[in-house]
Amino acid sequence: MGHPAVNLDKNSDFEVVKDWNGIDQIVLKVPSGASVRVSLHGGQVVSWRNEKGEELLFTSSKAIFKPPKAMRGGIPICFPQFGNCGSLEQHGFARNRIWSIENDPPPLNTNSKFGSGKATINLLLKPTDDNLKSWPHCFEFRLRICLFMDGHLSMTSRVRNVNGKPFSFSFAYHTYLSVSDISEVRIEGLETLDYLDNLSQRERFTEQGDAITFESEVDRVYVGSPTVIAVLDHEKKRTFLIRKEGLPDTVVWNPWEKKSRSMLDLGDEEYKQMLCVDAAAIEKPITLKPNEEWTGRLELSSVLSTCCHDHLD
Structure with missing residues (x-):
């Protein structure tokens, strides 16, 4: 139990396991039965289960789990770009790299609405020589993943910038909901x-519906979206x-039937x-x-639908 980089409430539990490629995964657990599994490949949450053991994140049955390919599912980290442009791979390189566990991260001031008591893992990503060739900026990327006692999940x-000059980036938690x-x-x-609308050369539209529903492919970036x-x-x-x-911003994506058939x-x-809401x-x-x-910061919770309107206020 003496892993130095996993911080846990006394009522929590964790284990370090290897996936089939020999890459470490951290499994965080709390007494309610909820759990989160985090892969050092991409710093990616690959599983989030509630107290009943139900999987809340989608992972494709055809997902490719071998680096440097990012896994189709869970919550990939898109940095330093979202999309496909320039010399970088699609959605940036963070989701394709091996992260390290950070033993003593700088303090982080968070005011979670989910209360106290949690299991936490701290990860760190720094640029490699290959990164610097395609994106010549020095950075430190710290990722804190917390599972709360009530099963809610947060990612910070x-x-x-540890560069000598400014740099810019885009970012997304590419969340595949089940x-x-x-x-x-x-x-x-x-x-x-x-x-x-990414299906119309990023043309700008205004949402007309009372709520978003799905009847065909959707690939949109909603700008200036609310916090909940x-x-x-x-x-x-x-x-x-x-x-x-x-x-x-909030990305909403579902590939629908035609595009799904073209994705290996x-x-x-x-x-x-599946539905991606990023x-x-x-x-x-x-x-x-x-x-x-x-x-x-992202905080995810799963509640009974009869209770949700209380949380939207």
Whole structure:
């Protein structure tokens, strides 16, 4: 139990396991039965289970788990870009690198709404020589992942510029939620907002619906979105609540049938069981001067749908 870089409440538990590629995964547990599994490949949350043992995140049955390919599912970290542009790989390099566990991270002031008592892992990413060739900026990226006693999950990213000059980046927690049937899901909290439509060359539109529902492929960046968003799954009577800080945008993505059939690491029908809703900073990239630090925080909870409106206030 003496792992120096995993901080735990006395009632919590964890284990360090190897995946089939020999890469460490940290499993955080709390007494309620909830758990989170984090891979050092990408600093990626690959599993989040509630107290009943139900998996709350989607992972494709055809996901490729071998580095440097990022796994299709869980919560990949998109940094220093979201999308596909320039000389960097799609969604940046953070999700394709091996992270290290940080023994003694700098203090972090957080005011979680989820109460005290938690299991925590602290990860660190620094640039490699290959990174510096394609993105010539020195940085320190610290990621803190916490599982609270009630099963809620938080992720806090801190990016510090240790460069001699400013740099800019975009960012997203590319969150794959597990849903019963995409046609039975709706999103509340993004009504009346402007969005950039990636299916129409990022043309800007205004959301007209009372809630977002799904009948075809969707790939949008909602700009200036609120700090709390709800994803309601009618069949499971479950609502995901997404809270975010330092992340002004929200990405909503489902590839639907045609695109799913063209993706090697996604089953033809699996689009029905997944929905990506990403806390992000995309429209206006974040710029850090030398020695400046940015913090972006995501908190995920799963509640009964009858209770969700209390949390949206």
